[in-house]
Amino acid sequence: MLLSGYTNTVYRILIIDDDIQNIFVLEDILSPLGNIYFSESGSNAFALIDKIKPDVILLDIEMPDMDGWQVCRALKADPRYSDIPIIFITGHTEPEFERLALESGGVDFITKPFNASICCLRVHTQLQFRQQNHLIVKAKEELQQLVNQVPMLITYWDSSGNNLFSNDYSGNWFETLIGHIDGQHISTIFPPELSAAVLRHQKQTTSEPLKYIVTVKNQLGMSFYEVFQSKMKSAVGIDGYLVTLVDVSEVKHAKQALYSEKERLRVTLNSIGDAVIATDTRGLITFMNPIAERMTGWRIKDALHQKIETVMQLRDSNTRHTLLNPLYIALREQRIVAMALNSQLTARGGQVFAVEDSAAPIRNENGEVIGAIMVFHDVSEAMAMAMKMSHLANHDQLTDLPNRILLQDRLSVACSAAESFGNKAAALLVDIDHFKYLNDSLGHQLGDEMICLMAQRLRSLIPPSYTLARLGGDEFVILMSDAHSVEASSVLATKLVEAMHEPFVLAEQKFSVSVSIGISVFPNDAKDAEELMRHADVAMYRAKQEGRNRFSFFSHDLESSIRERHQLETCLRNAIIHDELFVHYQPKINLATNEIVGAEALVRLTDSEGLFISPNEFIPLAEETGLIIKLGKQVLYKACQEAKSWLNMGLNIPISVNVAVAQFADPHFANIIEKALHDYQLPAELLELEITETALMIDAADMQTKLYQLKSLGIKISIDDFGTGYSSLAYLKKFNVDVMKIDMSFVKDMLNNKHDYEIVKTIISLGQSMGLALIAEGVETNEQRQALLELDCLMGQGYLFSRPLSASDFNAFILQHKG
Structure with missing residues (x-):
């Protein structure tokens, strides 16, 4: 009998075939045997093989880039994959093909069309052989180890x-x-x-x-x-x-030495300066030395067999919450455990001690835990002194803010964290303009009061997670750790400059001051904490040279891009607030009859001069700033309103609206859709929501639930830009969608690029097999239109028919089309 025994193995079966239909057939046949993976190309299969480590490979012989013989020989020549059994699949039945398959290293041969039961048995046999070989090798290793060890x-x-x-x-x-x-x-x-x-x-x-x-x-x-x-x-x-x-010599010698050792231990524990308490595995006290008696206020005769938390009452010195005695953690995890910081022991008589030290499990000669021991001592005086010294060493005496030493440490930590997690850290060096003249005229005492008031105001303007430090004189530093964007530092600097317009009151007089701020961002401007501060200093002097009462970035290019982005964000916010977004509509056309079968709503934004801004610029910004939800809602309402106006004209034109991931994540999204349909009395079947395939894959289970809620309203769901993301067919078939849109990047070159043509063909075949309506995007020529029709794609949109049009132009296009 093998030592290892059988295990419940989930097999990984890889199918390499350029025919997607063959893959679907084999997936249905073999899915009871394990997890199915596939590749439509021999050359692309190697990366997948290295990733999933398949237990068996079904390999088609005839493929365009690498045939099955070449793939098989390459795998057998690689020691990492040479033991993976390969079963060839082909439509040929000649003995010569079977001979070549075996000579190349194949273990079996399956012919097309597939006989489901035979195919399943052949694959199952190879899987069993592979498992037996693994178990035999494992058993031999285990037996040898047993004898040797x-x-x-x-x-x-x-x-x-x-x-x-x-x-x-x-x-x-x-x-x-x-x-x-x-x-x-x-x-x-x-x-x-x-x-x-x-x-x-x-x-x-x-x-x-x-x-x-x-x-x-x-x-x-x-x-x-x-x-x-x-x-x-x-x-x-x-x-x-x-x-x-x-x-058993060690055991015998240990027993002989046990008595003398116990005696030495008793004398030691009773004479050391630390308190010692021992318990059994249930936390019941079995021993206390005299120091423990004094600190807890319990005599050993009273404490025996009491729970340790009864005798040793520990609390957090800050919150006064009861602490779990570390002795229980030592028992549970069977390791040495340090006492929590800021621990306080309250004695039986009410006296309080600040204590520290550790707990450890006690083991017998067999290594079994039979109890635990708690060793602690009074650190009240030492802790108070250490805290005072540490605070004085790391804080400014005048403002009690972190000083240069503590700031340098936090800068280093912030830069390391930003580098590890892909975030940013920013240093804002704040200098009071003309403070020297103010200090000389008021006197140093009032000057110090001004510094303290400035520290209070700065502290009130920043979140608790930021560090505010004083470097000395009139210079302060604000450290923004874990910042997700450079723009956050710009927003904070603007807020600080504007907040200084409020006068300070000193000696019953008002004094107006301004600040100059230099900003340096890690890793954009600096490679470490030292360089970050040096560049912030350079930026601060640049702000002074440019007129003071302002902030400046170390990087001119970065500052320019931030200002442009800020202007764009302001423009977008104003457009949303004042309902100034435009919605254009691009018609969807029946490629065979030239009828209008729908329209896609596309948002447009203009700048202060009335020039259109590319959606590629403001849509990502809307997603980053969270404005995409308000933007999407406004576009949805405008589109529903326009579709209702078409319906009143006697035109049944479905409208499709693009939906961002953040909108789907909104728990009230289904209610928003329902309200829009109700407000404009628009039939649900005239509304279609478009979402990208990549968004569908972010949280497939949650997305499936939300799609079900939306579908229950009667609307349609479309997968936009299909083929450009990472698709899982196993997930895709679970989503209850109605329409699949073929991305324009494939349609554009489908007549010039064989691969794009095959991708379009495959997407159409896949959509048809799933019962989905198909729409091709980016149709620009009649040749593309004809090719799509030949592939049974009946709907399309693109410049061949019309660019996106304003509402009035779209109405004119409808009338012209009808004519």
Whole structure:
């Protein structure tokens, strides 16, 4: 019987075939056997093989880039994959093909069309063979390890006391075991005391093990061996007896030393300066030394068998919440556990001690945890002094803000964290304009008061997670750690400059001051904390040179891009607030009849001069700033309103609206859709929502639930830009969608690029097999239109028919089209 035994294995089956229909057929046949993976190209399969480590590969022979023979030979030549069984699949039945398959390293041959039961049996057989091979190799390794590592001497002797077997090949137990000892008498191999004991007990030996202890004298003193002796018959039929030895010398010596050790331990625990409390595995006290009695206020006779939390009451010095005694953690996790910081011990009489130290499990000679020990001491005075010294060393004496030393440490931590998590860190160096003249005119005392008031105002303007430090004089630094964008530093700097317009009151007089701020961003401007501060200083002097009362970035390009982005964000916010977004409509056309079968709503934005801004610029910004939800809602309402106006004109034109991931994440999104349909009395079947395939895959389970809610309203769901993301067919078939849109990047070059043509063809075939309506985007020529019709794609949109049009132009287009 194999030591490892059988395990419940989930097999990984890889299908390499350029025909997607074959893949679907094989997936249905083989899915009961395990997880199915596939590749439509031989050359692309290698990366997938390295990733999933398949248990069996079904390989098509005839493929365009690499045929099956080439793929098979390449896999067999690679030691990493050479043991993976390969089954060839082909439509050929000639013996020559089967011979070539076996010569290339294949293990079996499946012909098309597939016989489901035979195909399944052939694959299952290879999977069983592979599992058996793994188990055999594993069992051999385990057996060898068992013999080599068993911590005892195993010997077998015939009835006359001659040796038949020993597992000690190197003389680890006795030097007399080295070399060829088969046939030698036990008295020449074992020490005299041991051999005499074995021979003496031979008459008493039965099939049940006889156990006894033998003491052997040696150069180091005394050794103790526990002997197990039993009668048995070997595989070749020789009667004899099995003798196994276990060296128990350490245990014996340990027991002999236990009494003296316990006495030394008792004296030590009673005389040390730390408090010691021991418990059993349930946390019941078994021992306390005199220091523990004094600090807890409990006598040992009263504390015995009490719960440790009753005797040793620990609380957090800040929150006063009761703390879990670390002794319980030491028992549960069987490791040394330090006491929580800021721990307080409340004695029985009410006295409070600040304590620290640790708890550790107590083990017996077998390594079993039999209890735990708590060692602690009073650190009240030391902690108070340490806290005071640490605070003075790291804080400014005038403002009590972090000083340069503490700031440098936090800058280093912030830069390291930003580098690790892909975030940013920003340093804002704030300098009071003309403070020297103010300080000289007011006097140093009022100047110090001004510094304190400035510190208070700055602290009130920043989140608690930011660090505000004083470098000295009139210079402050604000550290923005874990910033997700450079723009956040610009927003904060603007806020700080504007907040200084409020006068300060000193000696019942108002004084107006301004600040100059230099901003440096990691990793954009600096590679480390030191450079970050140096560049912030440069930027601050640039702000002073440009007129003070302002902020400046170290990078001119960055500052320029931030200002442009800020202008764009302002424009977008104003457009949303004042309902100034435009919606244009691009018609969807029946490619065969030239009828208008729908329209896609596309948002447009203009700048202050009335020029259109590209959606590629403001849509990503809307998503980043969270404005996409308000933008999407406004576009949805305008589109529903326009579709209702078409309906009033007697035109049944469905309208499709693009939906961002953030909108789907909104728990009230379904209610927003329902309200829009109700407000404009628009039939639900005239509204279609478009979402990208990549968005569908972010949280497939949650998306499936939300799609079901939306579908229950009666609207349609469309997958936009299909083929450009990472699609999982297993997930895709679970989504209840109605329309699949073929991305314009494939349609554009489908007549010039064979691969794009095949992708379009495959997407259409896939959509048809799933019962989805198909719309091709970016149709610009009649040749593309004709090619799509030949592939059974009946709908399209693009410049061949019309660009996106304003509402009035679209109405004119409808009338012209009808004419």
